[in-house]
Amino acid sequence: MITEENGVFHIQAERYSYLFKIDAYGLPEHVHFGAPVKTGDVAALSCRPGLGWGSNIVLKDGDPASCPDTLALEWSGSGRGDYRESPLELAGQSTDFRYSGYRIHEGSIPMVCGLPQAHGPSQTLELTLTQPGAELTLFYAAFPTAVVRRTVLKNTGSAPIRLNKLMSMSIDMPGSYRMVSFNGGWIAEMRRCDTPVGSAKVVNESLTGSSSNRHNPGFLLYEPGATEDAGRVYGFNLIYSGNHYAAAQQSLQNLTRVMQGINGSNFSRELQPGEAYETPEAVLCHSDAGFGGLSANMHAFVMDHVIPVYWRNRPRPVLYNSWEGCVFDFNQHRLLDLANRAKALGCELFVLDDGWFGQRNSDRAGLGDYTVNRKKLPEGLEGLSRRIREKGLEFGLWFEPESVNPDSDLYRAHPDWALTDDFPPVMGRNQLLLDLTKPEVRDYIVENVSRILDSAKISYVKWDMNRHSVALGVKAHDFILGLYDVLRRIFEPRPGILLESCSSGGNRFDLGMLCFSPQIWASDDTDPVERLTIQNGLSYLYPQSTVGAHVSAAPHGQTLRSTPLTTRGNVAYFGCLGYELDLKRLLPVEVKEIQEQIAFYKQYREVFQFGAFRRTELGWQVSDGTVTLAGVFHRLVHAAPGYERLRVKGLNPQADYRVTSLTQAIRVGQFGSLLKPVDPVNVKPNRTLLRIADRHVTSRSQTMTVSGAALCSGILLNPLFRGTGYDPNQPAKGDFSSDVYLIEELPAE
Ligand code: DGJ
Numbered sequence: 001m002i003t004e005e006n007g008v009f010h011i012q013a014e015r016y017s018y019l020f021k022i023d024a025y026g027l028p029e030h031v032h033f034g035a036p037v038k039t040g041d042v043a044a045l046s047c048r049p050g051l052g053w054g055s056n057i058v059l060k061d062g063d064p065a066s067c068p069d070t071l072a073l074e075w076s077g078s079g080r081g082d083y084r085e086s087p088l089e090l091a092g093q094s095t096d097f098r099y100s101g102y103r104i105h106e107g108s109i110p111m112v113c114g115l116p117q118a119h120g121p122s123q124t125l126e127l128t129l130t131q132p133g134a135e136l137t138l139f140y141a142a143f144p145t146a147v148v149r150r151t152v153l154k155n156t157g158s159a160p161i162r163l164n165k166l167m168s169m170s171i172d173m174p175g176s177y178r179m180v181s182f183n184g185g186w187i188a189e190m191r192r193c194d195t196p197v198g199s200a201k202v203v204n205e206s207l208t209g210s211s212s213n214r215h216n217p218g219f220l221l222y223e224p225g226a227t228e229d230a231g232r233v234y235g236f237n238l239i240y241s242g243n244h245y246a247a248a249q250q251s252l253q254n255l256t257r258v259m260q261g262i263n264g265s266n267f268s269r270e271l272q273p274g275e276a277y278e279t280p281e282a283v284l285c286h287s288d289a290g291f292g293g294l295s296a297n298m299h300a301f302v303m304d305h306v307i308p309v310y311w312r313n314r315p316r317p318v319l320y321n322s323w324e325g326c327v328f329d330f331n332q333h334r335l336l337d338l339a340n341r342a343k344a345l346g347c348e349l350f351v352l353d354d355g356w357f358g359q360r361n362s363d364r365a366g367l368g369d370y371t372v373n374r375k376k377l378p379e380g381l382e383g384l385s386r387r388i389r390e391k392g393l394e395f396g397l398w399f400e401p402e403s404v405n406p407d408s409d410l411y412r413a414h415p416d417w418a419l420t421d422d423f424p425p426v427m428g429r430n431q432l433l434l435d436l437t438k439p440e441v442r443d444y445i446v447e448n449v450s451r452i453l454d455s456a457k458i459s460y461v462k463w464d465m466n467r468h469s470v471a472l473g474v475k476a477h478d479f480i481l482g483l484y485d486v487l488r489r490i491f492e493p494r495p496g497i498l499l500e501s502c503s504s505g506g507n508r509f510d511l512g513m514l515c516f517s518p519q520i521w522a523s524d525d526t527d528p529v530e531r532l533t534i535q536n537g538l539s540y541l542y543p544q545s546t547v548g549a550h551v552s553a554a555p556h557g558q559t560l561r562s563t564p565l566t567t568r569g570n571v572a573y574f575g576c577l578g579y580e581l582d583l584k585r586l587l588p589v590e591v592k593e594i595q596e597q598i599a600f601y602k603q604y605r606e607v608f609q610f611g612a613f614r615r616t617e618l619g620w621q622v623s624d625g626t627v628t629l630a631g632v633f634h635r636l637v638h639a640a641p642g643y644e645r646l647r648v649k650g651l652n653p654q655a656d657y658r659v660t661s662l663t664q665a666i667r668v669g670q671f672g673s674l675l676k677p678v679d680p681v682n683v684k685p686n687r688t689l690l691r692i693a694d695r696h697v698t699s700r701s702q703t704m705t706v707s708g709a710a711l712c713s714g715i716l717l718n719p720l721f722r723g724t725g726y727d728p729n730q731p732a733k734g735d736f737s738s739d740v741y742l743i744e745e746l747p748a749e
Contacts, residue, residue: 002104002123002142003039009102009125010039011142015297016286018140018147019045020074025059025066026098028074028127028138030172033147034232035288047072047174053252057081070253072172075129075138075151085201085247087167087259088136088153091268097129097136108141111150113278114481114488116239116515118148118305133157138169143305145297146285148239151261154276161271165264167245168238168282172255173221177234179204179248180220182537187525187558189213189506190537197221197256201249205263209433209469209476210241210503211510217244218298218510218541221258226290228615229649233287233294236260237541239306240280241512242480243267268474283511291540292614292649299543299613306511307546310495311518315605316545316576317394317498318346318598319460323353324526324552325582328361331376332384339388341583345591346598349460350388351396351578356381358408363466364430367403368410370448381456389457396460396498397452401445402483403431403467410444417441421473428467436482437475446489453494463487463517465503480512487516500548509538519546519576526552526580527559528571529736532633535575536615544622545609549575551594553582565590566664567738569597570631573608574620577601593665600662604629604742614649619738623650628657628743632717636735641720648743651708659711660742661718663701664733711743 003010007022008031019031021042032045049071052064059066059081068082078086079094088095103126111117121141129136135156141148149169155161177197181204182190190213195202204219206212218237226233236258238244243263250256260282269277283301287293303312320342322330330352339350357373360366372380379387385395404411404418406425411418411432417440418425418432425432434441453461472479491499501513502521509520523534531549538547549572555562572578579594586594601608607629611622619631630648651657706715721733 002125002140004102004104005039007099008039008042009127009140011125011140011147012036013122013142013144015145016147018284021046022099023065023071026100026129027068027071028099028129030072030074033171033173033234033284034286047253047255070251072174072255073170075136075170077131084251084257085249085259087151087165087170087261089163089165089264090134091162091164093161095131097131097134100128100130100135102127109139111278111281114484115278115280116484116512118143118239118281118283118301118515119309120305121148130156133159134161141281143301146283146301146305148281148283150279150281152276152278153271155271155273158273160273163269163271163277165261165267166277166279167259167261168279169261169284170257170259171284172257173234174255175223176250176254177221177223177248177256180222180540182216182218182540184213186213186504186507187523187530189509189523189525190216190534192537192540197248198250199252201247203245203247205245206243207263207265209243209472209479210465210508211238211244211512213503213505213507213509216509216537216541217246217260219246220291220294220540221248221256222291228292229290231288231290233291235283235285235287235294235298235541237283237298237511238280239283239511239515240480241483241508241510243476262477266472266474266476280512295540295615296612298541302511302514303543303545303610306514307518308491308495308516311498313606313610316519316609317348317460318601319349319351319396319578320345320347320583321351321353321462321550321578321580323398324550324557324580326353326355328355330355332378332387335384336387338583339391339393341586342579343391343393345579345583345594346602347393347579349394349396351398351460351462352384353398353462354400354464356397365405365407367400367405367431368408368434370452371409381452385456385458394459395457396462397456397458398462398464399449400464400466401449401486402434402436402465404434405431417444419469419472419475419479426470428470431467433467433469433472433479435475435479436486437478438482442482442486442489445486449490453490453497458497460498460500462521463499463501465501465508468507484512484516491516502548506534506538509542514542514546519548521548522575525558526550526568527556527561528563528568528738529561529635530559531571532619532635535571536620539613539615539620543610544575544613547575548578549573550578550580551597552580553585561736563736564666564738565593567633567736569594569601570738570740571633573597573601573629573740574613574622574631576609589665589667596663612650616649617647618644621648626745630741630743631738632741633738634733634736637720637733637737640722644717644720645714646711646717646741647714648711651711651743652745653707653709653712655708655748656746657706657708657711658703658744658746659706659715660703660744661701662740662742664739705746708745
């Protein structure tokens with residue numbers, strides 16, 4: 001609900017209040033964003049500058065309360081006494097916007113510029129501020145767990161205005177904070193980094209042309225002392241896939257100014273008289289229940305208001321993807337063999353990745369072309385898709401429509417369609433970007449992708465993008481608008497196609513892409529130990545149903561690390577499960593284990609994909625209120641490990657629960673020369689018999705009944721291996737081992 005009373009605006013939902021007021025000078029003063037409060041609390045929550053701070057500019061002589069530099073503001077100008085960073089820059093001009101009116105709308109106000117938008121707010125506040133020759137509108141959309149802001153600047157004068165920067169939101173929050181940003185690079189996405197926000201500005205930005213794996217646009221601010229389960233945490237994110245910018249800086253007055261929007265670097269727009277410019281939407285979330293509470297609010301917002309409505313709570317299929325198993329080396333015969341094997345494992349969707357078109361036998365050629373390679377696929381995509389569907393699998397296909405290889409028919413026909421600048425082209429993965437600002441380029445992509453989707457009954461698309469954008473210059477934003485136009489035209493008429501976007505893994509994991517693609521390929525790094533970091537980082541901002549997570553081969557291609565198949569499965573369960581390895585090379589024991597993994601995942605798929613997610617001391621848990629699945633993950637184990645305690649969150653202390661540890665499959669072969677003491681099989685290490693005996697020893701699953709109170713307090717787990725002997729009833733777990741515990745509420749007696 002949004003109300004206005006004597007210039008006090010109150011956006012309220014069950015979990016938060018967002019309060020601001022228009023002051024005597026027409027400046028919108030921020031008052032409170034946090035736990036629900038009363039409108040009448042406004043005076044107590046407002047800044048009181050008293051006699052001011054000295055050496056300041058005041059809007060009215062003698063009134064320290066008119067010093068913009070010392071106020072908590074919802075928006076601030078420049079060149080008029082607020083020396084902090086301004087969310088707006090007009091070339092060669094000061095800005096000083098003052099309140100002129102408001103309207104409260106039911107539902108949302110559609111955006112006009114082609115950017116994606118969160119859907120389903122209860123109400124939207126439109127607050128208008130003006131200065132001579134320009135009008136600034138601040139929109140506030142009220143969602144159950146988030147406030148979503150955007151800004152529109154309109155030229156109401158008679159001369160052009162040059163706009164160099166316009167943030168989606170700016171807010172001054174009292175207090176001291178630390179910023180959590182999520183940084184990295186290829187195969188190393190979403191590494192959490194904590195930085196204190198003091199008087200030196202902390203910036204989180206991308207300049208690569210996309211939201212980037214270097215700095216995800218989502219970030220958090222927390223009060224020192226906040227923990228996973230308690231304390232004040234704010235979350236911010238941008239519904240945008242291009243260059244982004246966010247800054248946080250604390251003033252002498254203890255106000256922390258936070259702003260977020262499109263990066264102003266290389267951004268410039270001339271607004272003709274009457275013309276307006278609209279920013280992407282910025283998401284603001286709050287929790288007093290720590291990082292876990294903040295993530296729950298963000299997850300609810302993304303699931304209910306960002307991803308396409310069709311896919312809301314719609315189970316995602318278990319898929320097989322051809323990439324890591326085949327790379328470019330496949331033909332129809334091999335794919336159908338893989339499909340048979342994938343079906344036998346329990347997969348539901350077969351995805352043909354890169355390499356099916358043009359001369360695409362390596363990453364040097366073919367991008368931009370859409371003719372099927374008949375040498376590899378003699379019956380075309382239609383024939384392949386039909387045969388795969390006859391096996392009872394859905395068929396999915398990989399595309400990389402935004403790029404072109406110079407060695408392609410498209411480039412030979414239309415070299416001018418590639419995005420270049422005045423310098424010789426510089427390559428990334430042997431490819432250039434197509435100029436999506438050109439309507440004919442967008443039409444080419446829409447026509448070709450749509451034709452193929454309809455001709456081959458494709459139910460899933462992996463939309464890849466594998467180069468950092470260069471040569472974009474001031475076109476960066478228009479490129480992203482072009483991308484959204486293409487996605488909208490292809491996928492809005494085909495809502496049932498599951499779109500998984502990808503950019504060399506997680507190089508474009510953002511809310512803009514999630515408006516079209518309900519899931520995103522999180523990383524080309526499928527090593528489960530690395531995934532613990534990557535998926536954990538994502539979990540702060542994005543629900544697990546948005547995270548593509550696959551089991552791949554060991555040793556792993558990116559890290560050379562060998563990990564148990566059990567752990568590869570246990571980690572991938574906490575996302576949208578898939579398999580991506582050469583199935584022909586699986587041992588029978590591995591086939592059996594994967595069959596069990598997929599059957600188990602399917603049984604609890606809704607809980608894994610849509611259940612309430614929590615980070616715990618030992619890993620992660622998901623819960624639907626009745627069933628909880630708790631993952632316990634080990635990285636490097638130490639000698640003589642102590643007792644391990646599993647603390648489960650959110651259970652009913654009065655209820656009883658059945659706790660079942662899942663069966664573990666342990667390969668005998670891994671014990672090498674230790675085999676004799678740990679296993680009754682009498683074989684010599686490194687001999688044929690060992691290879692034959694390299695079967696799985698399946699440890700028994702164990703079940704106990706425990707009260708919710710005990711589980712919340714923390715139960716002690718089975719002993720880990722301590723070098724003091726082998727107990728066949730307990731798995732001898734070493735490095736990178738893991739468990740998933742099934743915790744089911746028992747009916748009250
Ligand atoms: C990069 C992606 O992240 C991979 O999963 C795969 O699709 C390759 N591109 C194909 O070229």
